[in-house]
Amino acid sequence: MYSKELLKGTIEIIILKLLSENERMYGYEITQKVKELTDDKILISEGALYSSLHKLEATGVLDTESVLMGKRPRVYYRLTKNGKLVAAEKIAELSSFIKSLSNVIDFSISLA
Template identity: 65%
Template sequence: MYSKELLKGTIEIIILKLLVEKGSMYGYEITQQVKNLTKGKIVISEGTLYPTLHKLEAIGVLCTEIIHIGRRQRKYYQISEAGKDISASKMQELSSFLHSLNQILDFKLST
């Protein structure tokens, strides 16, 4: 598992990338998808996830839909139209940053 400091700067981008790909997800689903995709190396806690989702919703990057499932309700998040441009911009910025970081550290990136 990676440190919270490394995750802190990328949580928004991770969420946005997943929502761009999946269209609509609920909170727990996001945490599980991240955990599965990274084979447990990145674990997003509820205490990190929900404040980030609420912030992105408040600034208009995400919109929500509440679905009733039996007696429970589930809040699904999706990218707003404005959020699509912001997401693309953040992805480009991260890509450029990783390239610059790699120039300094000279990592041989592998999958």
């Protein structure tokens, strides 16, 4: 599992990426998909997940839909029209950052 410091700046982008590939998802589904895709290396706590989801909703990036599952409501999250644009921008920015970071790391390794 990666440190909280590494994950801190990426949780929202992870959420945006998953929602850009799926019409809608609920919280637990998001955490399980991340766990599955990363072979248990990225585990998002409920606190971090829902804090990020609520922030994205408050800024108009996400809409919610509540569906009754038995006696409990399940809240689904989906990207708004603006959210799709934000997701594309943030995903591209992170991808570029990862490439730049890789260049730094690869350069440092070649000097060793």
